[in-house]
Amino acid sequence: MAKKIARNQSVAIPEQTESVTLIDVARVAGVAPMTVSRALHRPELVRSDTARKVREAVRATGYVPNMLAGGLASSKSRLVAILLPTIANSIFADTVQALMDGLTASGYQTLLGLTGYSTAREEELVEAILGRRPDGIVLAGTSHTEATIKRLTKGKIPVVEIWDLTDKPIDMVIGFSHEQVGAEVARHLIRKGYQRFGVISVDDPRGLRRCRSLINELASHGKTNVPFEVLQAPATLQGGREGLSRMITSGCPEVVVCSSDTLAQGVLAEAASRGLNVPGDVAVMGFGDLSTAAHVYPALSTVRVDGATIGKNAAAALLARFAAEADKDQVAVRMDTGFSIIDRESA
């Protein structure tokens, strides 16, 4: 196996591998270190030809600023942490993508942590992440351990809880009511005239709340004994298939409601493999990113709750909150969600 070329070459030029510091740049540019720092971060404070000299020195030396040192001195890390249950097949993917795009554009870097739907794990991650002194923390959900809440509440860094609502946010919240979502869906389906329902969910807390609320609302309309299959999180296509398979043993419902789009995809696959016509034999409803789902099923129905849209819009709202960091009051921006259903009218 060949030796690493570049590394060996660099050995031939002794000491040039030693990392270049701001002081080296200053020496080359013929100015004080502080002037280099200013030229780099607040160029409007130095004369333009000084700035030019510095820029050239930076290029000549191959200087890369050390943000650990900078952060330590200034207590600003330009780092935002995002904590999510999971990234695979995730209902959060779009939110995260948009959020990261915005943060990157604003010069922030993103530390990602995966909690696997465990608040204990979230606590550990928060603990560890706090050590990096992030300039902001985004948490999925509003349910956390006591320790997490305590740590985050007493700190002075902005915290945004997303994808849920609560009366006592740690700091800011952008989300919607999963209970309201479930109830809204139930009413929509009843209006459509469906009689026999089936519900499939993974055991993530928010998905379960949506589904339970749905079932309650159905019950209050006289539709009881709704089959309810719960699968292990995270949502997979296979989960959707299995859910439908199990459910179908006790007769096929007219409409199957899923806790997420991924599950709904799986139900579609299973239906196809059983020769069931969608929506002729069974209608299927998902939950998640409308911007994707709406395109996939051209004739789908959409159920709306509240005022904006999950995904990009929510992320935009979130960024706006970060921008208005000065405002230290509690804030709750409501986030809307979309549902996709392949139902009778879209046949």
Added chain:
Amino acid sequence: MAKKIARNQSVAIPEQTESVTLIDVARVAGVAPMTVSRALHRPELVRSDTARKVREAVRATGYVPNMLAGGLASSKSRLVAILLPTIANSIFADTVQALMDGLTASGYQTLLGLTGYSTAREEELVEAILGRRPDGIVLAGTSHTEATIKRLTKGKIPVVEIWDLTDKPIDMVIGFSHEQVGAEVARHLIRKGYQRFGVISVDDPRGLRRCRSLINELASHGKTNVPFEVLQAPATLQGGREGLSRMITSGCPEVVVCSSDTLAQGVLAEAASRGLNVPGDVAVMGFGDLSTAAHVYPALSTVRVDGATIGKNAAAALLARFAAEADKDQVAVRMDTGFSIIDRESA
């Protein structure tokens, strides 16, 4: 809007908000700062009752170590950066999840960067990320700008390029040949007896290479003029639908090969909505995470290339490389991939 409760309360206890340092902990524990540092990071170096005193002091003070300071002093950041094209519907999701799980378990935190398939953007991100002095960098792909390569080559931090192969890796590579993948698939399908093919890809570089190689190999078996639809990255279900729609105008192929599983899902959806039987009327082939796909299509065929498996196994290999950081030779671990196809035998 209510004032933030906790923040106001903490105002009542002046100065306690000022961040606790290691020196404070040392004072409370009645030891030297260095001893606190040791007790925290290398407890085996201090007497157990000293460690206990320190632990109590940490709890009493609510101390959170400042990793910026620690990193600066030790030049170890316990940070690993991962750069990917995208996170949404991503073929990388599983790799990333497994990788992060492993890294987190080993005490590393993960900085995520999204390049959107742009090497220029990758370059900017690398530049910025290097400022954080990560202990390792993972890059998707082996195609980078000159500047990126230069920066990464001369640095002393481990770099792992994944999901592709190359003769001149920056440091380490874990991947497979996309050309070989394409050719292998072509031969597999020809062995199966298919005559009329269709190919749908998004315009991501690796997907295109797989598809082009497939088409070349088909040509060398006398199958020319294979319909080839290219859609804009990233892959979406809608893209798959559109791809099949366009393709079908010039007659339905016996088998449609897609550059990713997401696209294949879309093709399935479109086929269903057109009343096409899969695999009776048209077989569909995806590419990506076998562990998911294999479960979804129980009777699928599998095509293998090389030796391991994309996803969790690849991530494990990757972590092993990090662990063996001492070995500074070039390394190329080959990574195998799986294909899923719903074809005639699985009818």
Added chain:
DNA sequence: CTGTTAGCGCTTTCAA
């Protein structure tokens, strides 16, 4: 096993 000394590379604060 524990403590002391001297920075890590940058920015804040003040002075020029």
Added chain:
DNA sequence: TTGAAAGCGCTAACAG
């Protein structure tokens, strides 16, 4: 507009 001094909070290296 620029510079000098004094740390930020921690750990390496050595001494005890």
